[in-house]
Amino acid sequence: MSIFEAIGIAGTGVTVNRKWMDAVSDNLANINTASRTADPAFRERFVVASEAADGKGTQVAGIVYGGTEGRTVYDPSHPLADADGNVKYPDIDMSTQMTNLMMAQRAYQSNLSVVSSAKEAYQAAIQLGKN
Template sequence: MNDLTTSLSFAASGMEAQAMRLRLVSENIANADTPGYHRKVIRFDAAMETGLVEAGPVQLDRSDLIRVYDPGHPLADANGYYDGSNVDMVIEIADAREAQRSYEANLRLFDQARQMTQSLFELLRR
């Protein structure tokens, strides 16, 4: 029984981590046109003592911001440039798909462990 509850815990921690990743991806996509916006990234680690997935701190991607030429923009400097964001939509869409697939895999694992637990309880009732 302990192995089944451990499986449920692993799957739940993976789902929680991927949900957080998906939230950050959606924030990045929503702010892709915000001047000066640095995309948010997160790293996941497996906790050594429990084996659960743990999300690290949210960090800002420190890659260079895109310089946009728009002399009429209120943030433009004397040369007509301002700093855009460093969000790449192709990367964000790929991250979203990867997070979705990882979430679905953890969901299937969670569902299988739940079904096995339910079957075990039915056997014990007999």
């Protein structure tokens, strides 16, 4: 594997993990988004990763959405409350989202480390060629 292939493969990992972090942050930002009980709740987003078409790295194969049923909370003072005083919130678990965020961050950092190491090796090879 050449230095440039290593950078390319790690770059695909950076892209996938950035998309994963974007999805998790979107889920966390909408964890308290209320809706009427007759309307769908915010749909949790999941990034599906797969091997790249050329077999070198990863790619985002798609986004999968969670259910719209959500969880019903009794809050008669909420402006979106129905006649029974209920409001619908997304069924998103914060601890799961935070765990996913930590995993995505670590994977992102690992891929950036590979890019940095490959860049340093390339620069060292250029210096050898100058001498």
